[in-house]
Amino acid sequence: MKRFILSALFFIALLLIWHLLVLAKIWSPVLLPDPISVWEYLKGAAADGTLLEASLVTMRRLLAGYFIGLAAGLPLGLLTARFKFCEDTIGVLALGLQTLPSVCWVPLALLWFGQTETAMLFVVIMGTLWSVIIATDNGVRNVPPIFARAARTMGSKGLHTWFNVILPASLPFIVSGMKQGWAFAWRSLMAAEIYVTILTGFGLGHLLHYGRELNAMDQVIGVMLVIVAIGLLADKIVFAPWERFLHRRWGTGRA
Amino acid sequence: MSIREELENVVPAKLAVERVSKRFFTGQSGEVHALDEVSLQVNVGGFLCLVGPSGCGKSTLLNIIAGLEKPDSGQVLADGKPITEPGRDRMMMFQEPALFPWLDVMGNVLFGLKLKPGLNDKERREVAEFYLKLVGLERFMHGNIHQLSGGMKQRVALARALAPNPRVLLMDEPFASLDALTREQLYGDIQEIWAARKKTIVFVTHNVREAACLGNRVILFSPNPGRIREEFKIDLERPRDINSTQLASYSTEIMRALKGYVTVEVAE
Numbered sequence: 001m002k003r004f005i006l007s008a009l010f011f012i013a014l015l016l017i018w019h020l021l022v023l024a025k026i027w028s029p030v031l032l033p034d035p036i037s038v039w040e041y042l043k044g045a046a047a048d049g050t051l052l053e054a055s056l057v058t059m060r061r062l063l064a065g066y067f068i069g070l071a072a073g074l075p076l077g078l079l080t081a082r083f084k085f086c087e088d089t090i091g092v093l094a095l096g097l098q099t100l101p102s103v104c105w106v107p108l109a110l111l112w113f114g115q116t117e118t119a120m121l122f123v124v125i126m127g128t129l130w131s132v133i134i135a136t137d138n139g140v141r142n143v144p145p146i147f148a149r150a151a152r153t154m155g156s157k158g159l160h161t162w163f164n165v166i167l168p169a170s171l172p173f174i175v176s177g178m179k180q181g182w183a184f185a186w187r188s189l190m191a192a193e194i195y196v197t198i199l200t201g202f203g204l205g206h207l208l209h210y211g212r213e214l215n216a217m218d219q220v221i222g223v224m225l226v227i228v229a230i231g232l233l234a235d236k237i238v239f240a241p242w243e244r245f246l247h248r249r250w251g252t253g254r255a
Numbered sequence: 256m257s258i259r260e261e262l263e264n265v266v267p268a269k270l271a272v273e274r275v276s277k278r279f280f281t282g283q284s285g286e287v288h289a290l291d292e293v294s295l296q297v298n299v300g301g302f303l304c305l306v307g308p309s310g311c312g313k314s315t316l317l318n319i320i321a322g323l324e325k326p327d328s329g330q331v332l333a334d335g336k337p338i339t340e341p342g343r344d345r346m347m348m349f350q351e352p353a354l355f356p357w358l359d360v361m362g363n364v365l366f367g368l369k370l371k372p373g374l375n376d377k378e379r380r381e382v383a384e385f386y387l388k389l390v391g392l393e394r395f396m397h398g399n400i401h402q403l404s405g406g407m408k409q410r411v412a413l414a415r416a417l418a419p420n421p422r423v424l425l426m427d428e429p430f431a432s433l434d435a436l437t438r439e440q441l442y443g444d445i446q447e448i449w450a451a452r453k454k455t456i457v458f459v460t461h462n463v464r465e466a467a468c469l470g471n472r473v474i475l476f477s478p479n480p481g482r483i484r485e486e487f488k489i490d491l492e493r494p495r496d497i498n499s500t501q502l503a504s505y506s507t508e509i510m511r512a513l514k515g516y517v518t519v520e521v522a523e
Contacts, residue, residue, distance in 0.1 A: 150353040153321055153341045154367030154419065164366075168357040250356050251401030 033218040041218040042225070050207070051226060057201035058189065059230070061117070065124025066185045070178065073129045077136020077177075078162070087137075094133040102127035102188030106195050115198045120189065127188030128181040135177015139170025172250060175242045182238070186231060204230075258378045261420065262385055267455040268333045268344060268422040270297040270320065275329035277315055277481075289315040291480035292329065302449055302456045304470030306463055306509065308517060312481025313459045317425050320457060321347045333423065343371060345423040346416035350431050352408035354400045360387070360411055361396045367419045386414040389448065406437035410444075417452065426458045430465070439497055442468055446494045463513065467505040468497045475509065477516050485512050 015035050021027075022034045045051040080091035105126045106119075113119035143166055151165045167174075193205020204227055211219030246252075277290040289312035297303045305313040318324040320331050322341040331338045333345065341347075346367070354363050364383040368374065374382070387393045390410040400408065409429055416424060430438045446469065449456055460466050466473045467489055475484040489505055496502070 144353075146349060146351055146353045147355060149323060150347070150349065150355075151366070152323060153345070153347040154415075155341065155343050155370040156366075160370070165355070169355070171357060249359075249399050249401075251399060 030215060030217060033221065037218045038222045041222040054202055054204045054207050055230065058203035061120050062124060062185055062189050065121050066128050066182060069125045069128025069181060070132055073132025074136050077133040078140060080133065081137045081140035091137060094130045098130035098134055102184055103191035106192050110196060115196055117200050119196055120192050123188050123192040124185045127184040131184055132177050132181045135173055139173025140166055142173060143169040172246050175246060179239050258381055261374060261382055264453045265420050265422050267300040267453055269299045270455060271332040273329050275319060275326045275331060277326050288480035291482050293483055295474060295483060297455055297457060300453050300455055302469060302471045304458045304460060304466035304473045305476060306460060306466045306473055307476030308478055309461060311476035311478035313476050314427055317427050317457060317459050321345055321425050343419045344421050345425060346419060346421040347425040348412050348416050348429040350428040352412040354408055354411055356400050360398050363411055364415045364418050367415060371419050383418055386418045390414045405433050406441065409433065422455060424454045424456045428460055442497055443494055445469065463509045464497060464506040467502055467509060468495050473509055475512055484516055
C-alpha cells in the first residue's frame, strides 16, 4: 500500500510539473498543451468512438502478426536447436535479421505489398519472428542434459521428450522471448502505421500521424498515452500470469 | 492391472555384466579406457556397491546397465536378456536430483507412471501417493521443487524412481552432495526401502564407508583402464549404522586396499 501511494504521488507530481510548465508559458501551447486539454481530447475521442475503434484496428493487426510470428518462430527455434543444418541456415538468418530494427522492413513492405493490410502484417511478423526463434533456440540449448537423461530412464523418448521435457524446461527463456517479440511487434506496428496510410483501418499510429499533420498536440500526447497504457495492460494481462507461474514453480525471477 | 498388483513387490532382476569394455575419446587427454573387459554378477535382490577413484568407469558401467550408453564390446544381461536401451524395469537416480522444476512434487513422481500403460489416472495418483508416503513426503505432494531441501529433493527422486515399480534400482552417487546428517537419515531409509520393496540395487559411490554401510557386496574399481580390483563381502546385520565400529573395520580394510593400488600406480 505504501508503495502504491508513493508511486501515485510521483505521477501526480509529474502532472503538476507539466501543468506548471504550461502556466509558465515558456513554450507555445501549440507545442506543449495543458494536461487538461489532453484529458479533454481523450474524453472526446473515447466518447465518439475514435479511440476505441483505432485501438481495435491496431490490436487486430498486432495479434494476427504476433501469433503468426509465434506459431512460426517456436517450431523454427526448436529446429535450429535440434538440427545442425537448421542452425547453420535458419539460425544464422535469424541472428542476422534480429539485429535489423523492424521499422527497416517498412519500405520493403510498402514496395512489395503496397498500402495494404498485408504490408502491416508483414512488418509485425518480421518484428516478432526472429526474436522468438532465437529465444526458443537459446532456451532449448540451456536445458540441462540431465533432464533428458532422467526422462529417458523413465521411458520417455522422441516427441514425448520434446513436448514433456525440453519444451517446458525452456519455458523461462521462451516466455522472455515471447515478451521481447511482443515488444518488437508493438514497436514495428506503430512505425508501420505512422508511415503507411491505408484505407482499410485507422489505427493508433494513424491517429498519432494525423495529430501531427493537424498540429494537434493534445491528440499526439493523448494517443501516446493510450499506446503506453495498452502496452502496460498487455504486459499485465498476457505475460504477468506466466511470469508468476514461472516464479512460483522455478522459484526465480528468471523470466 | 489392478492397483493392488501394481503396488505388490516385483521379483527383482538378476544382472550379469559380461566382458564389457568402453573407451571415450576426449579432445586433449586422448583416450580414456573407462572399462576393460569388466564382468560381474548381481544376484536377485542383491545390494552391490561399486567404489573407486573418479575416472574408474563405475558411473559408465551404471549408465550401460541403465541402457543410457552402449558398451564397445561385451553385454549386460538382465535376467538373461541383453540390455539395449533404457527400460522401466531399471530406474536410475543421479547425483543431482534431476527433478523437473516445471512440475510439482506429485507431477514429478507421476512422470514415469504416466508412461506406464495399464493404469488409469486415479490409480497412478494412488501409486504416486503410496511412494511419497514411503519416503515421508506426502505432506509436500503439491509443493514446488525449489522449496525442498537437498535431502527432500533426493527423496522425491527416490519416490520417482520407485514409482514405476522397477526391478532394479541404479544409484549414481545419489547422496554425494548432501550434508552428513541428511545422508545418515537416507542410509537408514534406503536400507528400509530395499528390505521392504525387494529391489536389486547397484550403487555407485566414492565414499568407502557409505559403500560398506549399504552394500552386501562392495566391488573396488581401479582407473584407466577401468577394472575390477577386489571384492568384499559385508556380513553385517541390518539396519546398519554408518558410525558403528564393526562397519569401521570393513571400511578400513577396503580403504587400505584402495590406497594400496592408488599409491602403487603413482609410484609406477
